[in-house]
Amino acid sequence: MAQVEEQIRGCTMCDLSRTRTNAVPGEGNRSANVMFIGEAPGFHEDRNGEPFVGAAGQFLNELLESIDLDRSTVYITNVVKCRPPGNRDPLPDELAACAHYIDRQIELIDPKVVVTLGRFSMSRWFPKERISRIHGTPKRFGNITVVPMYHPAAALHQGSLRATIEADMKKLPQILAQMEAEENEQEDPDAEQMKLF
Numbered sequence: 001m002a003q004v005e006e007q008i009r010g011c012t013m014c015d016l017s018r019t020r021t022n023a024v025p026g027e028g029n030r031s032a033n034v035m036f037i038g039e040a041p042g043f044h045e046d047r048n049g050e051p052f053v054g055a056a057g058q059f060l061n062e063l064l065e066s067i068d069l070d071r072s073t074v075y076i077t078n079v080v081k082c083r084p085p086g087n088r089d090p091l092p093d094e095l096a097a098c099a100h101y102i103d104r105q106i107e108l109i110d111p112k113v114v115v116t117l118g119r120f121s122m123s124r125w126f127p128k129e130r131i132s133r134i135h136g137t138p139k140r141f142g143n144i145t146v147v148p149m150y151h152p153a154a155a156l157h158q159g160s161l162r163a164t165i166e167a168d169m170k171k172l173p174q175i176l177a178q179m180e181a182e183e184n185e186q187e188d189p190d191a192e193q194m195k196l197f
């Protein structure tokens with residue numbers, strides 16, 4: 001992972017590399033059970049080289065606290081690693097240039113649960129879906145359960161979404177517990193049998 005993060009810091013595969021201050025590879029526990037994937041760095045993230053440290057990051061911290069999830073135990077990153085000027089939406093060629101980084105990060109971390117924040121990271125798994133329809137609804141893709149959520153910045157701008165993202169986040173502990181229970185069962189197929197004796 002250190003190698004991938006280093007590659008990202010030096011990446012020049014799209015024009016965002018000309019306007020960025022720092023590329024933002026991601027941060028957190030490199031063997032996390034839960035990975036949060038946002039859109040792209042904003043002003044403060046570009047300055048610091050760290051994800052979700054501005055206003056949206058503050059709100060994300062509050063959401064994590066609300067479910068007693070320590071930020072240092074999860075991995076947080078974005079689909080696009082460099083700030084689009086003026087925080088505009090990432091362009092298709094920028095998303096395409098960055099796609100292999102998120103693929104590799106997911107492969108290395110091998111999380112049980114991925115929480116997508118906003119439609120750009122959601123569309124990797126749900127290309128034709130609308131976030132208003134599927135937010136908060138987990139779906140299994142192989143070993144990974146993906147939980148689409150609204151972007152915290154959207155909830156800051158649109159007050160009515162705040163309660164929605166808060167409620168969606170509250171579902172996360174149960175989703176995670178279920179994944180862990182399933183995994184333990186797979187690791188110990190005799191467990192159920194043994195209980196019978």
Ligand code: URA
Binds near residue numbers: 052153
């Ligand atoms: N918004 C994002 O999607 N990512 C960040 O890192 C910060 C704000």
